[in-house]
Amino acid sequence: MSALTVRAEPGSISPGRIPETLATLPESLRLTDDHADIIAVLGDAGWSHRALSGIRSGARGVMVVNPCIEEVRELRTEANAASVPVVLDTSWVHNPAVAAVSEQLRRIANTGALVESTVTLDAEMTDETAILAQLVLIRATVGAVRRVDFWESDEHGYRAFGHLESATDIAVSAIRTNAYPPSARLRVVGRDELAELSVPAPSTATSALAVSANTEEQAVHPTPFESAHRSAWRRLHSVTTTGVPVADLSSFAEDAVTARRILSRSGSSETS
Amino acid sequence: MDESTEAEPIGVGIIGAGPVTQAIHLPTLSRLGDTFRVRHIMDTDPGVAKSVAGRAGASWSTTAHDLLLDPAVDVVAVCSPQQFHAEQVIAACQAGKRAVLCEKPFATSAEEAQQIANIAAEMGTPIIVGAMHTFDPAWLAIQDSWADFPARVHTVRSSILLPPNSTFEDVSTEVVGRPALNRPGPGNDADRIADGIMGLAIHDLPLVRRFLPTHRDVDVHFAKSVAPSGYQVVMDASGRTIELHAMMSANWQPSWVLEAIADDQALHIEFTPSYVHAGSARVELRSSQRTVVLGPFSHNGYEGEWRHLAEVVRGSSPRQPIDSLVDDLEFALSIANQAATCVRQSAGALG
Numbered sequence: 295m296s297a298l299t300v301r302a303e304p305g306s307i308s309p310g311r312i313p314e315t316l317a318t319l320p321e322s323l324r325l326t327d328d329h330a331d332i333i334a335v336l337g338d339a340g341w342s343h344r345a346l347s348g349i350r351s352g353a354r355g356v357m358v359v360n361p362c363i364e365e366v367r368e369l370r371t372e373a374n375a376a377s378v379p380v381v382l383d384t385s386w387v388h389n390p391a392v393a394a395v396s397e398q399l400r401r402i403a404n405t406g407a408l409v410e411s412t413v414t415l416d417a418e419m420t421d422e423t424a425i426l427a428q429l430v431l432i433r434a435t436v437g438a439v440r441r442v443d444f445w446e447s448d449e450h451g452y453r454a455f456g457h458l459e460s461a462t463d464i465a466v467s468a469i470r471t472n473a474y475p476p477s478a479r480l481r482v483v484g485r486d487e488l489a490e491l492s493v494p495a496p497s498t499a500t501s502a503l504a505v506s507a508n509t510e511e512q513a514v515h516p517t518p519f520e521s522a523h524r525s526a527w528r529r530l531h532s533v534t535t536t537g538v539p540v541a542d543l544s545s546f547a548e549d550a551v552t553a554r555r556i557l558s559r560s561g562s563s564e565t566s
Numbered sequence: 567m568d569e570s571t572e573a574e575p576i577g578v579g580i581i582g583a584g585p586v587t588q589a590i591h592l593p594t595l596s597r598l599g600d601t602f603r604v605r606h607i608m609d610t611d612p613g614v615a616k617s618v619a620g621r622a623g624a625s626w627s628t629t630a631h632d633l634l635l636d637p638a639v640d641v642v643a644v645c646s647p648q649q650f651h652a653e654q655v656i657a658a659c660q661a662g663k664r665a666v667l668c669e670k671p672f673a674t675s676a677e678e679a680q681q682i683a684n685i686a687a688e689m690g691t692p693i694i695v696g697a698m699h700t701f702d703p704a705w706l707a708i709q710d711s712w713a714d715f716p717a718r719v720h721t722v723r724s725s726i727l728l729p730p731n732s733t734f735e736d737v738s739t740e741v742v743g744r745p746a747l748n749r750p751g752p753g754n755d756a757d758r759i760a761d762g763i764m765g766l767a768i769h770d771l772p773l774v775r776r777f778l779p780t781h782r783d784v785d786v787h788f789a790k791s792v793a794p795s796g797y798q799v800v801m802d803a804s805g806r807t808i809e810l811h812a813m814m815s816a817n818w819q820p821s822w823v824l825e826a827i828a829d830d831q832a833l834h835i836e837f838t839p840s841y842v843h844a845g846s847a848r849v850e851l852r853s854s855q856r857t858v859v860l861g862p863f864s865h866n867g868y869e870g871e872w873r874h875l876a877e878v879v880r881g882s883s884p885r886q887p888i889d890s891l892v893d894d895l896e897f898a899l900s901i902a903n904q905a906a907t908c909v910r911q912s913a914g915a916l917g
């Protein structure tokens with residue numbers, strides 16, 4: 295296996311825990327200060343332009359940590375043209391348990407179930423970054439959010455109700471606390487079965503909890519002890535070396551539209 | 567900014583670059599990058615030494631002697647096969663290194679342990695044994711809450727159910743030079759159970775000893791090696807009943823529990839698996855009136871042992887008395903030897 299070099303832009307070291315994560319993939323990825331195969335950018339304002347600059351400078355892959363809402367059309371066009379994968383390391387979706395149980399979650403959600411998505415946030419995470427990461431997780435598991443009928447937010451978090459593309463009801467909420475590390479929970483409750491996924495903070499290798507139950511039995515499903523950050527980097531290495539296309543930016547563009555629409559509301563509202 | 571980030575990073579040399587170094591110590595030291603720099607990696611396999619050193623931007627060599635001559639190495643981690651531990655710990659002390667962290671067991675006999683104790687005392691070298699559960703922050707924290715609980719404990723039970731190590735190694739790093747999985751192990755049940763005690767139970771035996779006024783009267787009543795890899799041991803010490811159970815299997819879900827039970831209180835500790843950075847244990851101290859829960863904290867015992875080493879080197883934390891480490895080893899060896907004898911006697915009775 296040949297190692298790809300990684301250059302992290304200044305300031306991105308701590309938030310994405312990049313050196314820690316790369317230390318767990320030492321044969322695949324090596325941090326460097328020089329020109330690198332992969333660039334890692336922080337997802338604060340201007341990230342799409344910095345990612346674009348990296349591609350124009352010859353990067354073969356791009357990692358974006360905690361992206362905020364931005365227009366990504368130009369980045370997507372150039373990344374596609376240059377066949378450069380751009381992986382968005384949002385908080386929850388890269389936990390390896392998500393891919394492992396998403397098929398089951400989606401199947402139950404499509405039976406007219408209720409979907410509940412709850413995240414806990416620390417003080418550093420903005421509403422914008424949080425709702426985006428939550429929408430990405432929801433899309434990856436039960437399908438994209440199509441409509442939001444109710445939204446309210448305050449200093450303690452936010453709450454929303456709406457529908458998925460499948461017309462399934464969804465309740466979305468976030469709660470701010472420093473009492474325990476950030477986490478995400480997604481529960482799908484059907485008429486006679488349910489499935490629940492609890493995902494820990496992206497920097498820990500604590501395993502997720504995936505449980506399903508029906509009228510007969512309850513099952514706990516295998517979940518790896520791998521952090522979401524490591525899983526995201528492993529994925530970027532894989533798609534960079536194999537050339538398998540990724541759709542992160544396309545999905546992100548759609549989720550960003552939904553997030554922007556939600557966040558533009560003030561206080562409580564009910565609109566379609 | 568705390569003291570650890572203001573001071574010059576402590577240079578680390580690691581003797582032995584196998585899966586434990588690759589999957590545990592290098593990722594842990596990366597998490598403590600403000601405090602430590604890996605300066606030198608030694609392994610008898612030059613390919614492994616060079617590759618692993620390259621990960622950390624460190625020098626490499628194939629002899630412990632060369633590593634100990636490296637002035638960039640302030641502290642030494644001994645992660646070689648256990649039969650070399652004592653010799654290498656002693657050499658590191660004699661080389662004037664500021665501290666030595668040795669993987670468990672830090673010696674293979676009480677005599678070796680005493681030799682280490684003598685040279686460490688002579689050179690003033692702090693010795694830390696990498697028994698990660700003894701540095702787990704939840705385990706350390708509960709001791710502030712339990713008052714005289716240890717004196718009232720009547721039963722201690724260690725239960726370990728683990729998938730193969732590679733399950734966790736492979737999500738902690740990318741191992742180079744992994745030892746062959748089908749290499750021959752101990753040849754008979756007696757050797758297997760001694761190996762299990764010194765390789766697996768030893769993680770928790772220093773914690774078990776915390777509930778005993780003395781470790782010198784341990785008496786093993788029953789011992790059985792469980793195929794394909796595990797053990798069952800029942801013993802008593804100082805009037806306490808102690809059970810040790812372990813099983814390695816292909817089951818995906820690990821369970822690592824230590825319990826200590828008194829008439830009116832019970833301690834339940836659930837540890838996270840080896841290798842991975844999945845936070846600390848979760849500890850419950852229950853009585854009929856209330857339950858005290860501590861943890862999980864964000865870091866585990868691996869990070870705890872390196873943090874402790876830094877504090878000892880910088881003088882902000884007292885070093886653990888080496889006599890206590892010698893007692894830990896004597897306790898483990900006594901159980902391993904008695905368990906092996908018990909298994910041999912059972913086999914003889916059946917034969």
